[in-house]
Amino acid sequence: MSNSSNSQNVIRGVRHQGQTVVLELGGEIDMKSFVILKAKFKELYREKPAILIVDMTSVEFMDSSGLATLVGALKWCRLNGSELKLVGLAQRVRSIFEICRLDTAFQIYDSEAEALSQ
């Protein structure tokens, strides 16, 4: 597991596929780094994507700061007619959704391909 908690490592990339935006995350999302994620979401909202996929395959840890940021993104998407899909959650990351009973509030998929096909 990476020992780095460099905030810059949280955003690994952004890809566009038509009306779909894929945001790739990684590293550790905590009270130090969630502000980076929040700012990135605000940038992406301006594009008004039909589908916003958050690829969390490389996320090693996330606490409630990160979860709150994703909840904020989910609420924005619902208000603006976009779909938010989460992809590639390791169990150690998925567990915080389950503990907070948010695993059914989000659309969660094992892969990007699966998310795009639904």
Place this chain on the structure above:
Amino acid sequence: MSKIDVRKSESLRNSQIELRILANPNYLCVVRTAVRQTAGIFGFQEDKAESITLAVVEALTNIIRHSYSGSCDKPIIVGLNKICYGEENRSAIEIVIRDFGKQIDAETIKSRDLDELRSGGVGVHIIHSVMDEVEFSHANGCGMQLRLVKIVV
């Protein structure tokens, strides 16, 4: 005071492992690594060690945000112990977290209603969900103490 002091030594509470850090979010990763590794050494499987780590991080985040109002230069002490817990003397991890901020009524530290979809305020819920015992109390002099226990399954 050194910024980070990780050692096995006698402390005020004779913790087997004690971390003394400043309340700087940059240092949370150090605590995560230490708690994760210690939980593994104490017999927890990876998924349980991760959950325990999450609970500790939530507690520290609450201290930084609420007890210290975001100040990064105040101390937090995290003690980690392997204990025998309960009547059956089951192996468990005890984590004691001590801050030096304001003292509040422990009864007011509660989980919020999760039925409402909103961001924030779930740290206490996470702590209670993960750990087998959660006890908030006033520390000697100033600040709060949080005692967490989880039994090795």
